[in-house]
Amino acid sequence: MYKFTVLIIEDEKNIQTFMNKILKKHEYKILCADSGKEGLSLVRSQCPDIILLDLGLPDMDGSTIIETVRTWSSIPIIVISARSTEREKVAALDLGADDYITKPFGTSELLARIRTSLRHSNRLLTNDSLYIRPYQCGGLILDFSKRLLSIDGKEVHLTPIEYKIVAFLAQNSGKVMTYATILSSIWGPFADDDNKILRVNMANIRRKLESDAAQPKYIFTEVGVGYRMKEDEYEAPGNIPAE
């Protein structure tokens, strides 16, 4: 059986050991690097399937690694970061990281993030576009070909912009999308930096999709970073949903 290779770039030995143990148990092949330099050379020589990257490395800035890797590869990168630094997270995501996970994290969270990122990268490779199949999560079904959104069988009317936003989040379900990414993909590259218009639209979407705006079921806010739509359940019926 082919095992996915996970590269862990993390300078803290204890955390490395703990992730190593968990991932090994879940049938991943593990590579470890203590420094950015070592990490980069392992990426070049081993071509791992996914990279777990701690931003606070002793020898180089984590974002340099993301930039370097992105010049020649689209290997999914999950950034591991401390909590109080949204700006750092956003910068890493906008540089090309796929997702982030906040220290301290639980094992199930880590595994779910890895699964999501691997699935998204596989989809790219196999050309298996999500456009063909609807997105489904709980009672919510989004049919991309008919541009139709329904909850519990009832059609929900969205404005064209709202539909675009929901569709974009659904196509990237399970991953956090930064304000900047959403803005440029919906309003184009010259969109205003001000994310007010996005927030207004999100507030309207929330009122149409969620029964309780303060305890959403489908689209979650990551304050200061962006939005995350719940993992698509349609294509992974056997898996435990993220979070």
Next chain:
Amino acid sequence: MKKNLIKNLSVTLLCLAVSTALSFLFFHLGNKHSVNIALFYILALIIIALNTDGYIYGITASFFCVAAVNTFFTYPFFKMDFTLDGYPVTFLGMLTIAIITCTITTMLKQQKTTLDEREKKLAEAEKERIRANLLRAVSHDLRTPLTSIIGSSASYMEDYENLTESERLELLSNINEDANWLLNIVENLLTVTRIHNNSGKVKKSPEVVEEVVSEAIARTRKRCPELMISVKMPEAPLTIPMDATLIEQVLINLLENAFVHSHSREPIELIIENYEDKVSFTIRDYGIGIDKSQLPFIFTGTYHDNRGDSYRGRGIGLSICHTIITAHSGTISAGNHENGAEFTFILFKEKGDE
């Protein structure tokens, strides 16, 4: 300094010019008594002394006044004449008035600056005291779970063979629980570092309330999976200026408190109300309420419930809530309602007093 000089000079000149002009007017309207004219100048002198720094302006002005009265308004007109009867008395009177007024105002001003300084020092001492209190509470709250973690892990390693499976599990789950508690404290402390950098204020940006609330609930639920909350808020989306991370921390602390300390599994209520200039957040639980005798100390970091809550007190969490809300120029209060405890904090829509 230069600005002061200009201000003092202009005050002096203006007052003298105005009083001279008034005197001339008065004089030409037919009142030829130099005593009345002198009154104008005395008034001008007092005003000058009150509004300038130091003695020099007042004294110079008094010389001018004496000269002006002498030259313009006493016979012979437009000529200095120091041989008039009683002249030295007028002169001395004006000089005395100027000096006395100057002395009094200077003294007042000096007193004011000393008072201001004392107040500043007091405020700093207060800040220092709060910090010291917080540190004391923190080190106490950190030491207890650490002791338990070190003890449990040590006995696990030393006694490994003698322990039964369930005993091992118990030790490990204790370690896990205490580590999570430590994390809770550390996260709270981290948020405070976002405030105390410079002015004791926070960097605010407009945030959508429901987004902050929903993330806070999700985070709290991670730690307390059985948490039940019913949220009541206005239908229209609300935006208020705040530091979202900090307000989230306040909500998490209050929700977790309500969950852990109410000793009740009734759903917690989170009520958000929109007013013209402010938004209020109320967290209401249906549990045992707060010990009345502790209410005044609840936000000081020294709160310890005597009813069986051990170190997992509300101590740091609440004092940090207080710090955060104060830094937002908002208010926070605690109290009991009929069937439990209730915490309310208010954030203002305007930028407040910044």
